[in-house]
Amino acid sequence: MTIQAIAFDAYGTLFDVYSIRESAEKIFPGSGAALAEMWRDKQIEYTHLRTLCSMYKPFWEITQDALVFCCNKLGLSLSLEAQNALMGEYAHLQVFPENLPVLQELSDSGMKLAILSNGNLHMLQSAVDAAGMQGIFNHLLSVDAIKKYKTAPEAYQLGPDIFAMPAKNILFVSSNCWDVCCATWFGYTTFWVNRHAAPIEELGVVPHGEGRSLLDVLEFLRKHHKT
Amino acid sequence: MTIQAIAFDAYGTLFDVYSIRESAEKIFPGSGAALAEMWRDKQIEYTHLRTLCSMYKPFWEITQDALVFCCNKLGLSLSLEAQNALMGEYAHLQVFPENLPVLQELSDSGMKLAILSNGNLHMLQSAVDAAGMQGIFNHLLSVDAIKKYKTAPEAYQLGPDIFAMPAKNILFVSSNCWDVCCATWFGYTTFWVNRHAAPIEELGVVPHGEGRSLLDVLEFLRKHHKT
Numbered sequence: 001m002t003i004q005a006i007a008f009d010a011y012g013t014l015f016d017v018y019s020i021r022e023s024a025e026k027i028f029p030g031s032g033a034a035l036a037e038m039w040r041d042k043q044i045e046y047t048h049l050r051t052l053c054s055m056y057k058p059f060w061e062i063t064q065d066a067l068v069f070c071c072n073k074l075g076l077s078l079s080l081e082a083q084n085a086l087m088g089e090y091a092h093l094q095v096f097p098e099n100l101p102v103l104q105e106l107s108d109s110g111m112k113l114a115i116l117s118n119g120n121l122h123m124l125q126s127a128v129d130a131a132g133m134q135g136i137f138n139h140l141l142s143v144d145a146i147k148k149y150k151t152a153p154e155a156y157q158l159g160p161d162i163f164a165m166p167a168k169n170i171l172f173v174s175s176n177c178w179d180v181c182c183a184t185w186f187g188y189t190t191f192w193v194n195r196h197a198a199p200i201e202e203l204g205v206v207p208h209g210e211g212r213s214l215l216d217v218l219e220f221l222r223k224h225h226k227t
Numbered sequence: 228m229t230i231q232a233i234a235f236d237a238y239g240t241l242f243d244v245y246s247i248r249e250s251a252e253k254i255f256p257g258s259g260a261a262l263a264e265m266w267r268d269k270q271i272e273y274t275h276l277r278t279l280c281s282m283y284k285p286f287w288e289i290t291q292d293a294l295v296f297c298c299n300k301l302g303l304s305l306s307l308e309a310q311n312a313l314m315g316e317y318a319h320l321q322v323f324p325e326n327l328p329v330l331q332e333l334s335d336s337g338m339k340l341a342i343l344s345n346g347n348l349h350m351l352q353s354a355v356d357a358a359g360m361q362g363i364f365n366h367l368l369s370v371d372a373i374k375k376y377k378t379a380p381e382a383y384q385l386g387p388d389i390f391a392m393p394a395k396n397i398l399f400v401s402s403n404c405w406d407v408c409c410a411t412w413f414g415y416t417t418f419w420v421n422r423h424a425a426p427i428e429e430l431g432v433v434p435h436g437e438g439r440s441l442l443d444v445l446e447f448l449r450k451h452h453k454t
Contacts, residue, residue, distance in 0.1 A: 041268075045405070048275040049430065052378045053409050057431075065429035072426035151279045178272070182280050199299035202292035203276065204284075 002169055003189060003221060006106065007141070007159040009174035010117035011093075012040075013193055014103075015127050019094035020086065027082045028074075035070055042066040044178075047118055047149035056147040058120045063090060090123060092130035096195075102214040103136045106221075114139040116159050116172070118149050139163075151182035159188070173217055180207040191217055229396055230416060230448060233333065234368070234386040236401035237344035238320075239267075240420055241330075242354050246321035247313065254309045255301075262297055269293035271405075274345055274376035283374040285347045290317060317350060319357035323422075329441040330363045333448075341366040343386050343399070345376050366390075378409035386415070400444055407434040418444055 011017045018036055025032025043066040050056055064087055071078040107113055115137055117124055124140045141158040148154045160167045172188035174180045180192040181203045191209040192200075193216070200206065209220040238244045245263055252259025270293040277283055291314055298305040334340055341364055344351055348369045355361065368385040375381045387394045394414035401407045402420040408430045411417045417434040419427075420441060427433065436447040 045272070045275075046428075046430065048272075048279065049378055049405055049409060051279060052275065053380065053412050055412060055430075065431075069426060069429040151276055153280065178276055182276060185280050185282055199296060201273075202296040203273065203282075204292075 003111075003171045003224070004165055004169045005112035005114065005159075005163045006171045006173060006217075007114045007116040007188075009172075009176060009179055010115050010119055010124060010127065012195075013173060013175040014095065014099055014115065014133075015093035015131065016096055017090075017093060020089045023086060023089050027085065028076050031074055031076060035074060035076065038070045038073065039063075039066055042070055048151075051149045051152050056149075058144060059118050059142075059149075060087075060090075060120055060123055063087065091126040093127050095131040095133075096214065098213050098215050100132060102218060103133065105218065107136050111221075112163060113137050114141050114159065114162060116141045116156075118143050118155075120144040150179060153186055156183055156186040156188065171217070171221070173214075177201045177207075178203075181205045184208070191220055193217070230338075230398045230451070231392055231396045232339035232341065232386075232390045233398045233400060233444075234341045234343040234390075234415070236399075236403060236406055237342050237346055237351060237354065239422075240400060240402040241322065241326055241342065241360075242320035242358065243323055244317075244320060247316045250313060250316050254312065255303050258301055258303060262301060262303065265297045265300065266290075266293055269297055275378075278376045278379050283376075285371060286345050286369075286376075287314075287317075287347055287350055290314065318353040320354050322358040322360075323441065325440050325442050327359060329445060330360065332445065334363050338448075339390060340364050341368050341386065341389060343368045343383075345370050345382075347371045377406060380413055383410055383413040383415065398444070398448070400441075404428045404434075405430075408432045411435070418447055420444070 008014055017040055021032045021036035024035045028035060043063050046062045046066055067086060115124055119142060121140060121142045124142060139162050141162060143149050143155045146154045159170050163170055167187035168189055170188055171191055172183040173191045175193040175195050177192055178201055180190045181201050184190045184205050184207055190207040192207040194210055235241055244267055248259045248263035251262045255262060270290050273289045273293055294313060342351055346369060348367060351367045351369060366389050368389060370376050370382045373381045386397050390397060395416055397415055398418055399410040399415035400418045402422050404419055405428055407417045407419040408428050411432050411434055418436040419434040421437055
């Protein structure tokens with residue numbers, strides 16, 4: 001297997017969406033963790049439903065819709081101020097501490113790097129800038145270009161298209177097990193950053209590599225990257 | 228609006244999937260409710276992922292996959308005996324008490340009735356028989372015929388096809404808000420059996436009717452069914 005490029009998922013993989021929990025906890029004491037987790041699940045569910053029904057709308061809006069639903073569900077009164085504060089978190093997410101040096105090392109080695117995300121470009125650019133990752137990525141790929149969210153094949157196809165190489169030569173890295181499993185189905189070489197030691201999804205498919213942080217991606221490449 | 232036929236969702240709408248909670252509680256004391264809820268969510272998530280990726284497999288198998296994942300996630304050791312017991316619940320689900328008389332009244336009035344479900348035909352027939360609903364439905368429609376789960380348009384299209392009428396003349400009834408919302412997008416007249424007084428999904432679409440049990444479907448039809 002020759003890996004010539006890497007496509008990273010953004011939310012949960014490069015940027016810590018669960019860091020939102022702390023802001024949520026300040027606004028809704030006792031409910032921050034529950035809100036953050038439900039918000040993330042609902043956000044992803046809405047991307048699936050809207051893609052299945054060809055009812056695309058941008059990720060920023062879906063994220064806001066999901067927040068409104070979750071506050072209703074949890075009986076939390078969402079003021080406009082709280083909504084703006086929580087949505088604002090998405091523009092400057094915390095970054096996992098090992099990520100920047102790993103990405104810098106990969107970039108310095110000549111590996112081509114991209115983000116392939118559900119987020120719209122404005123969200124991605126804000127998160128990259130806030131994380132000090134300017135200049136690291138060759139491409140920021142948003143599904144907004146094709147109006148279908150992962151795990152639609154058209155979304156995964158953005159990687160092979162931009163790098164002009166087969167998916168198997170691209171390492172797709174995500175912390176979301178459903179994302180790496182479906183990317184494996186699509187044809188990528190895949191690596192699951194299993195940050196929380198979760199069980200694997202029972203989808204009958206296994207990612208090619210698995211680790212606990214982005215550091216393990218380096219190890220995987222050392223073992224398998226035959227140029 | 229002239230309603231000439233009704234298509235019912237099965238699981239959660241006609242058959243009480245959360246009744247599985249009691250069996251689960253006997254097998255895994257203290258974890259029954261959590262397992263039942265997570266199992267249902269994961270089952271639906273897998274239908275979305277497999278449909279988005281064109282990786283269909285029958286609902287019975289997906290249901291089993293979801294059970295295995297949820298037990299792993301919750302740290303519950305799933306013996307083959309427990310797995311068989313819990314899966315067996317799907318073959319003879321409890322039925323909501325008001326459903327049989329409501330369905331009988333609708334059938335007696337000459338309304339054409341169908342089930343339109345993710346479940347494969349064998350699962351549906353077993354559930355119908357166990358519930359004493361033999362002879363009530365003109366059609367049992369399974370997405371297994373087209374190998375795509377709800378909320379794919381091809382799944383919803385089964386209704387207009389079998390009844391040979393536009394979707395707007397068919398009342399689509401489901402207890403799952405995501406299901407009625409997406410059916411509304413598709414073009415059905417829709418009724419949400421909101422059994423647990425849940426907040427509406429923030430999808431920018433509202434079902435035509437809403438109630439707390441199947442009895443409210445009768446009231447909706449009395450108000451809106453102009454023949």
